[in-house]
Amino acid sequence: MAKYKIGIIGFGKIARDQHVPAIAATPEFQLAAVCNSGGGSPPDGVPSFDGYDAMLKGVADLDVVSICTPPGPRRSIAAACLAAGKDVLLEKPPAGTVTEVADIAHRADAAGKVAFATYHAQHNAAVKRAADMLAGKTLKSLRVTWKEDLRRWHPGQDWIMAAGGFGIFDPGINALSILTRILPQPVFISAAELFFPANREAPIAANLTFGTGLATDGQLVGELDWRQTGPQTWSVDVETTDGTKLTLVDGGAQLQTAGEPPFVGPADEYPDIYKEFAALLADGRSKVDAVPFQLVADAFMLAKRTEVAAFDF
Template sequence: VRRWQPNQDWIWQPGGFGVFDPGINALSIATYILPAMYITSAVLDFPENRDAPIAAQVAFRAANGSDVTMDLDWLQTGPQSWDILADTDAGQMVLSGGGSKLAVDGRVVHEEPEAEYPMLYRRFAEVVRSGTSDVDLAPLQHVADAFMLGKRNVVEAFFD
């Protein structure tokens, strides 16, 4: 949070999502590439002086019976990581670098400069021009479910 959203108090307010703000990005990818899934448990760490979580561990079960986990932590220091790891019967996939690098079984198969937001804004412009809608509510539903089902831990106060 100190790196990407310093001094942005809105993110700590009710409805501000806390650590789930960047987690939505990962959930958007996960809900696109994985079978439908639902939350089986969650643990949310709320700083004693904030109304949104600074860390979360969420367990899911996919429709095909696979277990999926998500670990979000805004207390990470040093170089920031943004990784999605998928271990399957066919091998391991790692999406890293904000979605800019894809490796399968340790071999990089795609890499380009990080361009998440420029691509997103281009897509927004296309949708506005065409008068269409492009919405996936599943990531928001998962966040809402985590807040509803998750065990709340109170952790030490957080100050930017």
């Protein structure tokens, strides 16, 4: 029997495609309500509300919420839900600004509730195995290649290329979250160039230079681009000073190492998120990691701005 009745706020594509089946696969949770569906149909038998305030009032025994809206309003939504006595799970990025993430963590602590900022790429079994392989080693070189087709993955979503939409860092934060999960040393942004379409307020591509502050640093770079058509590229190449080399491909789903067959774990990023959320709830413990998001903010802070051709959906 489910322990927690959960509501989804922001019932869009990611909620329908990932959160609903993950909740169904996790026995600790029961989907009890959705809101802000944007015209999409809720699962059979699940009540739907126009807004989260109506949902909170209409489902009095709701225990937890998953906030899957665009990032801009997430802090205010999380604050209202925490004040109403609900635990909260946040899609990535967890809020509109890094400061807002800290506010959510503070409010959860003050309310005695759990807040969980999630980064789904970290939940790949291949990413976890890569982290184990790199533990205790010293980074030598790094190359992140994160190139995909904006029109394919976010058709018509103009908000994502507006100010506050993060542009290429909406998917790019997945790569950064993998780095913060697997690398044996903390990594920083040391330089960046962001490429802004002439008619948009968010970058469509980024070239990043990383650093760890160690003398062993070689070439530590990242290339992110939302203009790639055809095959999509999501890879992270790492080399350490002792000669260990590994590559994560397919967004962290597959681990490649020399002389070994590729390791591919189960396709269970989101079920693993909800498994961890259940454990956090059982312990009464929050997990609000802002480091991947801080790297995004640092890239904007340090970046050279370059204008490129206009982009239209």
